[in-house]
Amino acid sequence: MSEIKIPVITINRQYAAYGRTIAAKVSEKLAIPYYDKDFVKKTVAESGYDLDAILKDGEDITSRSRFVNAIMNIAVGSYPDYVKKIYEAEKEVILELAKSPCIIVGRCANYVLQEAGIPSFDVFCYGDLEKRKIHAAELDEAQGKDISKYIEQRDTYRNNFYKTFVGTDIDDCTRYTICLDTCTISPDTCADIIVRLVSE
Numbered sequence: 001m002s003e004i005k006i007p008v009i010t011i012n013r014q015y016a017a018y019g020r021t022i023a024a025k026v027s028e029k030l031a032i033p034y035y036d037k038d039f040v041k042k043t044v045a046e047s048g049y050d051l052d053a054i055l056k057d058g059e060d061i062t063s064r065s066r067f068v069n070a071i072m073n074i075a076v077g078s079y080p081d082y083v084k085k086i087y088e089a090e091k092e093v094i095l096e097l098a099k100s101p102c103i104i105v106g107r108c109a110n111y112v113l114q115e116a117g118i119p120s121f122d123v124f125c126y127g128d129l130e131k132r133k134i135h136a137a138e139l140d141e142a143q144g145k146d147i148s149k150y151i152e153q154r155d156t157y158r159n160n161f162y163k164t165f166v167g168t169d170i171d172d173c174t175r176y177t178i179c180l181d182t183c184t185i186s187p188d189t190c191a192d193i194i195v196r197l198v199s200e
Helices: 019-030 037-047 067-071 081-097 109-116 129-136 147-166 187-199
Strands: 008-013 102-105 121-126 178-181
Touching: 008 019, 008 109, 019 102, 019 121, 019 187, 037 081, 081 102, 081 109, 109 147, 121 187, 129 147, 178 187
Parallel strands: 008 102, 008 121, 121 178
Antiparallel strands: none
């Protein structure tokens, strides 16, 4: 295991840009936990909402949830109060998780930590749309869907959510320590780059 000089790593990503895959690889290499789906469960406990009313994989929305019609295609800045309450609960969880070395995927974690004055190594994963389509087609959640529309929908939601609570687009490079083209650089290599940089 490498010695970690920057103990908290955040990863934001375009859909199907291997963000969770890279988080898992970095987690294994550094022997620190990463939070995505488990993070949602923590948020449920903090917010008091039922799991079906929380984003399924950190930023996705279940088909059964009232969130589908409420916020999947919502305009920036017009989230209802219960979404804001969930975001506030997520902030508290992020700050709690950051008390020990970890990797946090999504949920504006880079911004939350920056605002709190907590050092973090912030990563944004992006990639060529055609290559992301190929990867998306392999994911269970995308089965039976129009892949192009699904990617656009997911990217739009993530950007709207980020822009609402942070004030800039999710792909604003000034918000990150490093941006990685994960469809050109393999997930294994991306993980190695992150491990090397957080250990220098």
